Amino acid sequence: MENLSLIxxxxxxxxxxxxxxxxxxxxxxxxENASWIDLSAGNPVILPEVEQLxxxxxxxxxxxxxxxxxxxRYGSSQGYEPMIEAIVSFFNQRYNLSLGSENVLITPxxxxxxxxxxxxxxxxxxxxxxxxxxxPLSPDYTGYxxxxxxxxxxxxxxxxxxxxxxxxFKYRPDFSQLTFDESIGCIIFSRPSNPTGNVLTDExxxxxxxxxAVYDIPVLVDSAYAPxxxxxxxxxxxxxxxxxxxxxxxxxxxxxxGERLGVVIGDAxxxxxxxxxxxxxxxxxxxxxxxxxxxxxxxxxxxxxxQDVISPHYGEKFKVITSAFFRYCPDSVPWYLxxxxxxxxxWLWLENLPIQxxxxxxxxxxxxxxxxxxxxxxxxxxxxxxxxxxxVRISLTATPKELEEGVRRIAQVITQVYExxxx
Ligand code: PLP
Numbered sequence: 001m002e003n004l005s006l007i008x009x010x011x012x013x014x015x016x017x018x019x020x021x022x023x024x025x026x027x028x029x030x031x032e033n034a035s036w037i038d039l040s041a042g043n044p045v046i047l048p049e050v051e052q053l054x055x056x057x058x059x060x061x062x063x064x065x066x067x068x069x070x071x072x073r074y075g076s077s078q079g080y081e082p083m084i085e086a087i088v089s090f091f092n093q094r095y096n097l098s099l100g101s102e103n104v105l106i107t108p109x110x111x112x113x114x115x116x117x118x119x120x121x122x123x124x125x126x127x128x129x130x131x132x133x134x135x136p137l138s139p140d141y142t143g144y145x146x147x148x149x150x151x152x153x154x155x156x157x158x159x160x161x162x163x164x165x166x167x168x169f170k171y172r173p174d175f176s177q178l179t180f181d182e183s184i185g186c187i188i189f190s191r192p193s194n195p196t197g198n199v200l201t202d203e204x205x206x207x208x209x210x211x212x213a214v215y216d217i218p219v220l221v222d223s224a225y226a227p228x229x230x231x232x233x234x235x236x237x238x239x240x241x242x243x244x245x246x247x248x249x250x251x252x253x254x255x256x257x258g259e260r261l262g263v264v265i266g267d268a269x270x271x272x273x274x275x276x277x278x279x280x281x282x283x284x285x286x287x288x289x290x291x292x293x294x295x296x297x298x299x300x301x302x303x304x305x306x307q308d309v310i311s312p313h314y315g316e317k318f319k320v321i322t323s324a325f326f327r328y329c330p331d332s333v334p335w336y337l338x339x340x341x342x343x344x345x346x347w348l349w350l351e352n353l354p355i356q357x358x359x360x361x362x363x364x365x366x367x368x369x370x371x372x373x374x375x376x377x378x379x380x381x382x383x384x385x386x387x388x389x390x391x392v393r394i395s396l397t398a399t400p401k402e403l404e405e406g407v408r409r410i411a412q413v414i415t416q417v418y419e420x421x422x423x
Contacts, residue, residue, distance in 0.1 A: 007149050017142040017376035020361075024370055037406040040370045041397045042194075043257065044230075044344065049309045050255040053301065057292040070291045077279040078271075079106025080290035086298035087263055094228060094303075097241060102268040105275050108285040110224055110250035110262030114147045114188055116277040117220055117246070117270075122185025123150035131185030136208055137173045137200065138381040139347075139391070141190045141222065145379025153185075156380035161387070167326070169336040169349060171198050173208065180211040187212055190222040192233055192342025195377045195393040197318075199341040202238050209242040217244065218270050224250040225343040229297075229306035232314050233342040243267055251293055253344065254306055259289030314344050317396035317403060321346050324404045328411035333418050346394040347374070350414060353390040354421035360392065363417070367409045 004012065014022060024040050061067055070080070078084065084104045092099050107113050122131040133148055138156035148154050157178055159171035187208065192199045200208075205221065212219050221240060225232040230253040239247055244267070251261035262285070264274060278284065296302040318340040325348075329335045334351040353360065357373040364371055374391025381388065398406065 006151075010149070010151055011146070017372060020372055020376055024372075027365060027370065035368060037369045037398065037402045037409070039394045039398055039403070039406045040372045041395045043397065044253050044255065045313065045397050047255065047309055047313060050305060053296065053305055054255055054292060057296060058288075060295075061288065061291050066291070070287045073287075075284055075287055077284045078275050079104065079284065080287045080294065083290035083294040083297075086294040087265065090228075090297050090300070090303075091265060095239065095241065099265065100268075103265055103271060105264045105271045105278070106285050106290055107262040107264065107274075107278060108260040108282055109252065109257075110222065110248050111143055111147075112278070112281070113246075113248050113262050113264050113274065114144060114220065114222070116274045116281070117186050117188070117218065118147040118153070119149050120273050120277055121218055122153050123148060125185075129182075132183055133380070134178075134184045134187045135380050136178055136187055136189055137171055137193075137198070138379075139171075139193075139195060139374065139377035139388075140188075140379070141194045142376050142379060144188055147188075154380035155382070156378060158381065158383060158385060163336065164339055166331075167329070167336055168339055170339040170341075171196060173200065173204055175207065178208075178211075180215055180217065182215055184212070184215065184217050187217060187219045188222060189220075190224060190343075191237070192225040194225065194343055195345050195372070195374070196338045196347040197340050197343045197345055198338060199233055199235050199237050202240070205240045206242070209240055209245050213242065213244045218246055218266070219244055220246045220248055222248050224248075225253055227306070228303040229310075230254045231303070231306040231311045232344060233311075234315055234318065235341045237342075241265070246270055251289070254302060254310065256289060256293065259286055259292075261285055261289050261293055314396050317344075317400065318346070320400045320403050321394065321396065321407060324407035325411070328408045330411075330415055333411075333415055335414065344396050346396065347391060348394060348410075349374075349387070349391045351390060353414075354417055356389045357392060358389075360414070360417065363413050364392075364410060367413050369406045369409045369413075371406075371410070 084101050087104050088099050118133045122133045124130050132155045135156035137159045160174040163169045209219050246264050246266035249263040336349040338347040357375050361373040372393040375388045378388050
């Protein structure tokens with residue numbers, strides 16, 4: 001459509017992973033190959049115990065006298081009061097904090113937090129000048145690429161690559177490349193990371209928070225996969241509640257992606273700004289979703305089911321995929337799996353891959369396997385970096401059998417690709 005504003009044009013572009021997802025959906029719908037192994041999905045697995053928890057909570061709300069007012073009334077744009085209270089009391093108790101309700105905002109999914117923050121703290125500034133959204137460790141969540149209304153305001157920094165053992169590696173923030181100054185409006189990173197499964201260490205997070213604090217830069221720690229729920233961390237990690245840190249949660253990977261629930265915890269001065277943005281954009285999140293989530297957070301039931309059911313589910317899948325790679329991928333291929341520290345994805349790096357990641361994606365499609373080409377996950381990275389085209393993301397939402405067979409086919413294809421390039 002031609003008659004669009006600059007912002008309208010920018011927001012309607014099908015970039016990064018959205019373009020690939022379109023291709024994936026069309027491929028799966030084409031019915032060309034009935035036995036696709038889909039290792040691209042971002043939707044969490046529906047686990048029966050988790051679904052049951054939400055069904056029971058929903059039923060309780062439906063049967064309660066509060067049902068009418070919950071669904072038939074607007075509420076405060078800060079969030080449904082029992083949900084805010086539940087977050088305050090659970091976090092205060094668990095992490096020995098002294099949060100008040102002024103430190104919490106409930107949003108329609110956590111993606112919206114990054115959108116509100118990117119356009120409140122970065123972009124053209126009221127006092128003049130333009131500030132950036134800094135992604136301190138690229139690759140990172142592809143959704144960050146679309147959060148800023150001002151074109152080109154998202155900037156990402158290349159990491160340091162550490163080969164940790166044979167066929168394993170880990171990204172680390174490269175502090176020699178990270179500059180913290182007045183040009184930065186806010187910082188965002190996911191921990192655990194989508195797409196890589198990386199968990200920045202407690203020390204790395206503290207260092208980023210401290211360096212940012214010098215310039216009063218808010219740091220948004222995207223904890224969509226972190227403890228206490230969904231607790232998809234397989235290395236120890238502690239949340240950081242420094243004064244300039246905005247701790248961002250999502251209920252999506254705890255089984256409620258359809259209800260759109262995000263939570264920001266932080267200094268009231270930031271919360272107020274984000275709340276005002278939210279009021280203008282969408283008023284508030286679904287009150288029904290908040291009402292069913294609140295009691296499970298307050299009682300600790302959600303943290304418990306995350307620890308006992310959700311976390312072991314993906315932990316097992318990480319074991320399956322790791323052992324499958326070691327079983328099927330020959331040593332002659334320079335393959336490296338990112339350390340599986342958290343999240344619901346495995347990240348494969350093929351050093352000096354003779355073809356581009358998107359070509360590999362097409363070849364894998366021919367063998368019936370769908371992954372997501374890695375180059376979709378470097379939003380804001382301006383540099384032409386060969387590594388961007390040497391990775392793929394593999395979702396752990398498939399069954400163990402599918403993961404095993406998928407990796408077997410991936411191993412076959414990549415072995416052939418390297419052989420062809422030397423032959
Ligand atoms: N952050 C990360 C790292 C994600 O992977 C996702 C979704 O996949 C989101 C944020 C958005 O989640 P939500 O459903 O809370 O908007």
